[in-house]
Amino acid sequence: MIDRRTALAGVVGMFGAGLFAPIARAAGAAQASRIPVISEGPPSVAVFTPAQRALVSALSERVIPTTDTPGAIAAGVPAFIEKLLADWGTPGDRKPILAGLDAVSARSQRDYKVPAERATPAQQDALLTLAMNDQLPSGKEFFEAFRQLVVTGYYTSEVGITQEREYLPVPGEYNGEFPYSQVNKVYSA
Incomplete structure (x- = not known):
C-alpha cells in the first residue's frame, strides 16, 4: 500500500513551481525519508x-465534495491541513490561510448575516469564488494555498488513493490496445 510519505513526494509534480511552502517542505523531507510520516x-x-476549524471543514468539503466517492471531510483533510500548518508551516505560511478564513467569515457575515461555517453550500461556493477571483482581501493568495492543501490532503489520504483512484501497487503490463470504454478511474501507484 502506498503511504502518505510516498504520495507527498509525488505531489511536487502536480503543482510545480507554485507549490505552497509547507507542502514543499513536507514533500522534500518525505523524499529524504528522515522524518516520520506527516499524519502521525x-x-x-x-x-x-x-470557528476556523469548522470553516476549514466546510470549505474543504466544497473544494472536494462527497459524491459517489467520499469527500474531503471523510478523507481527514481538515486535520491534515492543521497538522501541516502546525508542524511544517512557519507563521508567515499560516498568515494567508488565517487571513483568508477571516476575510471569508467577515464577508459571510456582511452578505448573508450568518457565520461562514454555517452558510449554505451555495453561499460557501460563492465565498470561495470571491476568494478565487481576488475579490476578498488577499483572496487569491488564500484560495491558491487552501486549494493546494485540500487537494494534497485528499490525494495523499487512503480514501483519495484507494477509493477516488484505482490503486495498483504494481501496475500490469502495457497494453496499447486497451479499450477506453473499460477505463473506470485514474490509477495511482
Whole structure:
C-alpha cells in the first residue's frame, strides 16, 4: 500500500513551481525519508480557533465534495491541513490561510448575516469564488494555498488513493490496445 510519505513526494509534480511552502517542505523531507510520516500524531500546536476549524471543514468539503466517492471531510483533510500548518508551516505560511478564513467569515457575515461555517453550500461556493477571483482581501493568495492543501490532503489520504483512484501497487503490463470504454478511474501507484 502506498503511504502518505510516498504520495507527498509525488505531489511536487502536480503543482510545480507554485507549490505552497509547507507542502514543499513536507514533500522534500518525505523524499529524504528522515522524518516520520506527516499524519502521525496530533498537531504540535493548535493553528485554528474552533470557528476556523469548522470553516476549514466546510470549505474543504466544497473544494472536494462527497459524491459517489467520499469527500474531503471523510478523507481527514481538515486535520491534515492543521497538522501541516502546525508542524511544517512557519507563521508567515499560516498568515494567508488565517487571513483568508477571516476575510471569508467577515464577508459571510456582511452578505448573508450568518457565520461562514454555517452558510449554505451555495453561499460557501460563492465565498470561495470571491476568494478565487481576488475579490476578498488577499483572496487569491488564500484560495491558491487552501486549494493546494485540500487537494494534497485528499490525494495523499487512503480514501483519495484507494477509493477516488484505482490503486495498483504494481501496475500490469502495457497494453496499447486497451479499450477506453473499460477505463473506470485514474490509477495511482
